[in-house]
Amino acid sequence: MDIKDLEKAAKAGTLGRREFIKRAGALGIAAPFAATLLSQSVQAAMPKKGGYFKLGVGHGSTTDTLDPGTHENGFMSDTVYAYANHLFEVDNTQKLVPELAESFEASKDAKTWVVKLRKGVEFHNGKSFGAEDVIASINHHRGEGSKSASKSLLDPLVEMKKTGSHEVTFQLSAGNADFPYILSDYHLAILPEMDGKMDWQAGYGTGGYIIEKFEPGVRIQLKRNPNYWKAGRAHFDEVEVISLIDVTARQNAVMNEEVHVIDRVDPKTVHLLSRNPKIRILETTGTLHYTMPMRVDQAPFDNYDLRMALKLAVDREALVKKILLGHGAVGNDHPISTANPYHNSEMPQRTYDPDKARFHIKKAGMENTQIDLSTSEAAFSGAVDAALLVKDTAAKAGININVVREPKDGYWSNVWNKKAWCTCYWGGRPTEDWMFTTAYVKESKWNDTAWTKGAAVDRFNELVVAARSELDTEKRRTMYYECQQLVNDDGGALVPMFANYIMALNNKIAHDDVVAGNWDKDGNKAIERWWFA
Amino acid sequence: MLHPVVRTILQRLGLGLITLFVVSLILFSSIEFLPGDFGEAVLGQAALPETVAAFRKELGLDLPMHERYFDWLGGILTGDMGNSFSGRGSSGGTDRSRPVIELLAPRLANTLFLASMAAIISVPLALFLGITAALYRGSIYDRMVNAMTLTTISFPEFFVAYLLILVLSSFTKLFPSLANIGPDVDFWERVYLTALPALTLTLVIVAHMMRMTRAAIINLMASPYIEMAELKGASKSEIILQHALPNAWAPIVTVIAFNLAYLVVGVVVVEVVFVYPGVGQLMVDAVTTRDVPVVQGCAMIFAATYILLNLFADIISIITNPRLLHPR
Secondary structure (H helix, E strand, O other): OOHHHHHHHHHHOOOOHHHHHHHHHHOOOOHHHHHHHHHHHHHOOOOOOOOEEEEEEOOOOOOOOOOHHHOOOHHHHHHHHHHOEOOEEEOOOOOEEEOOEEEEEEOOOOOEEEEEEOOOOEOOOOOEOOHHHHHHHHHOOOOOOOOOOOOHHHOOEEEEEEEEOOEEEEEEOOOOOOHHHHOOOOOOOEOOEEOOEEOOOOOOOOOOEEEEEEEOOOEEEEEEOOOOOOOOOOOOOEEEEEEOOOHHHHHHHHHOOOOOEEOOOOOOOHHHHOOOOOEEEEEEEEEEEEEOOEOOOOOOOOOHHHHHHHHHOOOHHHHHHHOOOOOEEEOOOOOOOOOOOOOOOOOOOOOOOHHHHHHHHHHHOOOOOEEEEEEOOOOOOOHHHHHHHHHHHHHOOOOEEEEEEOOOOOHHHHHOOOOOEEOEEEOOOOOHHHHHHHHOOOOOOOOOOOOOOOHHHHHHHHHHHHHHOOOOHHHHHHHHHHHHHHHHHHOOOOOOEEEEEEEEEEOOEEOOOOOOOOOHHHHHOHHHHOEEO | OOOHHHHHHHHHHHHHHHHHHHHHHHHHHHHHHOOOOHHHHHHHHHOOHHHHHHHHHHHOOOOOHHHHHHHHHHHHHOOOOOEOOOOOHHHOOOOOOOEHHHHHHHHHHHHHHHHHHHHHHHHHHHHHHHHHHHHOOOOHHHHHHHHHHHHHHHOOHHHHHHHHHHHHHHHOOOOOOOOOOOOOOOHHHHHHHOHHHHHHHHHHHHHHHHHHHHHHHHHHHOOHHHHHHHHOOOOHHHHHHHHHHHHHHHHHHHHHHHHHHHHHHOOHHHHHHHOOOOHHHHHHHHHHOOOHHHHHHHHHHHHHHHHHHHHHHHHHHHHOOHHHHOOO
């Protein structure tokens, strides 16, 4: 790596400031000089206004509507983050910051949340933003008739009161320190109130862009909101989001400069695409992970040593290299990604160790037992190959795995959550609590490892509940670290890898050094955060 | 008594309707035998048996097959193709299912536009090439035309499409590689955007029509009446245009109709490559999500297109046939 590469990496945001200086030092460049170099190469890319930005995304459907309760794909979440705001926002460094909220205060038990709202914000139709809009917008997702995707998220919310023209008090049934995170969910957009209800039909928000034209499943056209309240955001004059479902068409479009950015680049051809001098590849590790859940209530997976043997018999590096073609990160047998706030980075990474695996399988006394692993491409692309790879690496540890290929149809109803061991994927959740509550606590219907009995399970469930209402970050961190350790050690979850989001950007596009990994495309906020260099 | 031409046309129309009815029967029962279930496909990880059952009930999938068939057929006869499965309330969110007609109509308009563009370029081109190739049979020109059209038809259409994108879009920047037209794009912009897909389709279908034209004419050139025309001193082009061509229309028109039908029903690959919002893509999407009403709607339209175009070809070959035009 020479200094040019470093500069490029610093510009691309794959290299932090410290790292830049450290590596430049390794190349024999003194720190002060390196710092100047860095500011030259990075600050040359200060946000600039203007331009017509075209974003090609691999989602979009003719059934899309502007009702935020129905949003279910990347196309609509790009859209909603562009034309509307939320009470809170996960910023590009993955920190939760107030957006339409100005400040917030939680009671000690994390049950009562008083949120002060930003003043002087206007909707695109000129209506000024206040507490009634927040109440109408959140209520849209609650109540009997609601079919919103966020309904269950808001179940703990028992009362919502306007305690000032720009203040709302939320009352929860149980403490939840992550409540502001929930309010950053893309479904919970704040749209104008009209006759006590949220008015989504008109398509007015407070966001940096105003909707010009919306053709579901084809494109949406946006123009910059001249009165946008947020400083240093929304740099493009006009934006067009185009639905390009076919991956080849999407890659063609970015190569021919018909769009400036695409998401979901095919890992198989990303090296070819990166050769194009007009294009730069951007990768972030998100929360999407591929798993092989073992149901611990069924033989032979009720045996701790057998589970441990299998966890040690998986060559994670090889899986990332061969199944994700290098575009991912190894997992450590728990669902918390580096994109989550409390990822346990201190826990040692489990690696492929056939000797230790052999020790555990002997201890379990199951050297000759045939263990069935059910798999199908329905779980994730490459799942069958992944299973075969696991079979091979486990054979070296004396474990006999039989790969069962299941039909794609009905995989989620007949195999997953039923068969003792199968392949699976999880899109991941932005917070630890969210993820654990979805798939790891005792009472969850989606507890696909059936991890419901034993001392470790009890401790884990206790911790999850306690951490939920713990407002002290350090204490929470300790609790979540332990949770991850418990899942990693005793749980039935085999989490060998996290997949990367891969995007291709035209060289004209610039962004901050750090790009969020909570979703694709800088947390689905590229429209508001990126600019033309 | 009806004129025999009119009678034949009426007969054909009736036969067409019967065919369409049979198609609807086959279509409905074959979809019935397809494995998989819409509920499971849509709900994915969330497909619990109760939810799937509730879903089937909401969609009326729990009714016996013949009831659903007559419901559907009755709907089609009154111009109502039902509502799409996807976007139903129980798949999460409010009810966003849309009438199949509403989904289909703009896509069909796009498909027909692309098909007409391709037809306007390819049919005259194929006729011209075919006639001239027959005229200069065995010459270098004839061989060149044959070789070139056979080359383009031999490549898979996605390959032709990518070649065109590479040359006309990536290298020379003459045309855009994306043809994702919207409803408010004006006519000339539309023509410009659809240029590459239309060109791709032209290259793919021209050989078939051109070779049929050439073969039909050459075939007739051996007939005694052409010899007669030659003997009376008519020029070669006169012979072909005035004597051979009128009798050659029947096979040519049949092949043209066949290719036009292909332009409407068989262009999924081209649509995908150029992100063209046509019926083909809609149908493929519907098949993958098992959105049966949309699949059925598309298939019926495809069937009707085939039948209508073939009918049209039959009628033209009848009325260009002098023996049928002047019955004794």
